[in-house]
């Protein structure tokens with residue numbers, strides 16, 4: 001069965017994510033492994049951790065973790081950079097203990113120091129974190145294209161990967177971000193060009209989000225599937241592109257807006273080839 005699901009909450013206890021995902025019909029899910037808006041990792045009890053591994057085994061749901069929002073691994077500020085590397089390592093260690101296969105990270109902002117410097121910093125941060133950890137694969141996520149962002153062009157992801165050359169580094173492509181940064185993902189010619197340099201084998205997850213704003217808006221505004229500018233037929237074409245439907249497909253769409261969470265997952269599944 002195709003790996004389709006959504007980002008779910010870990011409120012109460014981290015293992016409850018599996019119960020929530022299962023109730024919605026997910027075969028894949030994404031979670032934060034700590035408070036997404038803080039620097040410090042709040043502790044997970046040994047019991048919750050063991051229960052998480054047990055439920056993972058029992059449900060077979062593929063789990064992907066997402067880094068918290070504050071770290072910026074593209075930063076040229078020494079303190080901010082080392083704090084961000086520490087956070088990446090801590091999140092990776094936590095994933096290893098929970099037996100989570102993938103950790104998604106944004107590449108961050110170069111804060112005016114230029115894209116070159118930003119890419120250099122990201123490569124340095126990820127290489128250091130990979131060396132200090134084991135197990136989990138880090139996935140670089142593409143960005144919508146807000147000011148100073150690193151990763152708004154898929155070449156940025158490829159460049160970091162070319163510098164690091166590590167099997168434990170891959171990519172996560174967000175459809176809303178791609179669309180916002182000017183890639184019309186509903187057009188197979190655009191995808192041919194993108195995957196000409198970016199290796200499909202290194203893509204392990206897709207963030208399947210519709211876009212509230214038009215192509216090239218540079219704005220990161222997720223819409224429910226079929227309720228944005230990509231649209232159901234656009235997603236049908238995107239998902240039919242060779243290789244895409246085998247990835248872990250994760251929705252990060254608004255909850256309580258245009259469609260229920262369970263119905264949206266059913267809809268996403270129905271758009272697969």
Ligand SMILES: [Zn+2]
Pocket residue numbers: 066104106141
């Ligand atoms: Zn993300």
Ligand SMILES: [Zn+2]
Pocket residue numbers: 174176177220221222
């Ligand atoms: Zn986004």
